[in-house]
Amino acid sequence: MRKSNDDCRYCSVVSKANREDPIGTAGTVDEWLLVEVPQPWKTHLWEEKPQFQPLLEVVEKLASQPIRYTKTRLLAIAPDQTHTHPELVRVFHYKRPAKLFTQYTKQEYLLPLSQLTPLAEALLFKQQKLINFQAYHQPTQHIREILICTHTNYDRACGRFGYPLYQQLQKQYTTKNLRVWQTNHFGGHQFAPTLIDFPNGQVWGHLELDVLDCLIYREGDVSQLRPFYRGWTGLSKFEQIAEREIWMRTGWEWLNYRKTGRILAQDEGGIKKKFLKIIFKYLPFPKLKLLVERWNEQANWVKLEIHYTSDDEKNWGAYSAIVKQTGTVTTKLKSGDNVPLVSVNQYGVEELRN
The missing domain is CATH 3.40.30.10 (Glutaredoxin)
Incomplete structure (x- = not known):
């Protein structure tokens, strides 16, 4: 429309x-x-x-x-x-x-x-x-x-x-x-x-x-x-993307499982960013750590796990997945007549396994 x-x-x-x-x-x-x-x-x-x-x-x-x-x-x-x-x-x-x-x-x-x-x-x-x-x-x-x-x-x-x-x-x-x-x-x-x-x-x-x-x-x-x-909100960005795929596959029961996520590997964004991430890790400045988080959220690919268990701990396990950038879309981050359009990354899930 x-x-x-x-x-x-x-x-x-x-x-x-x-x-x-x-x-x-x-x-x-x-x-x-x-x-x-x-x-x-x-x-x-x-x-x-x-x-x-x-x-x-x-x-x-x-x-x-x-x-x-x-x-x-x-x-x-x-x-x-x-x-x-x-x-x-x-x-x-x-x-x-x-x-x-x-x-x-x-x-x-x-x-x-x-x-x-x-x-x-x-x-x-x-x-x-x-x-x-x-x-x-x-x-x-x-x-x-x-x-x-x-x-x-x-x-x-x-x-x-x-x-x-x-x-x-x-x-x-x-x-x-x-x-x-x-x-x-x-x-x-x-x-x-x-x-x-x-x-x-x-x-x-x-x-x-x-x-x-x-x-x-x-x-x-x-x-x-x-x-x-x-x-x-119990998971990080790429873990959230994988968690949606798991939920869509397993249905409503998934909401009853305790869960957490873990990043196994990811695109570091080049040699320079990888080097700076190592340095910032040991500096006591919160804003540098926030900058690293933002860099990590722009990764082209991430390999991760989502661990889960039922309340009675009889049903437990882990899903593994690779989240990859699939392209970009144009969007607007704030309302207004003169606010510019921006391009944001879009992601999909590959190799989801239990």
Whole structure:
């Protein structure tokens, strides 16, 4: 279908029209901190909310710890009249429980704003102090939380396409065991509407209303979700690409397996980059390690393994695969009239074996 010039201002319209595959764009996260923040949200949400500056300073301490530099994510969720307490702040903390896992371990707190920063310090750095916040802890481990990016001031596509999806999910799918939230940007605007499903940590994009039953109820032909899957945040980029192929082959049961990934070999990007990677590995600068991660994500090929086990450990094993670049597509990374088009790599899976 031909798109109007107005439509093409939206990055997600260009991405979807050019059939950009969203897989491998979920990000890799070991720990999530979600905090209720009143709207409106400006472009730089945290910096423009003075009452949350102490929280931001706590989270920014993570930048001095190389291992956690890109593995902890802070997100805002919008207060919702159905769930929100007008005088308290809700906090979700999701954490990877082990190397092999199925879903993140969840903790939820409802507490005064004055206690928010001390709680964040305890959650991220001083777990032994969490006993001081037991009175604020909420027994909601059984509740599934769906987050949709509606951060219009960061990218207009997230409001244009994310908010209608949020409304539909609120209207049709909320129950006592499932809540739906608006969130600020978490990357991948060109895949709007984009969504995170907790506690399993799967990320979705380019979503359409007719696949929501399949996504929410986890029934039907799983292959209909293939074009919308950005990946599972428990794995790295190329592992996510292989994991989708495994899931498509094995079906819904795959979501019940604990799993982890391992890169065995990859294209190093030439002699110069290979040499710099070796040097940067031993330098205590988080941003250099982030640069190496970005180089690695541009590899032309990767050989990897995905290890899995059932909860009773009676069924276990490993898949091996080679992920290779299959070509490029033209996309738009941000909405706007004068935003240039860019070329991004696309990948496929070869030699998937169990």
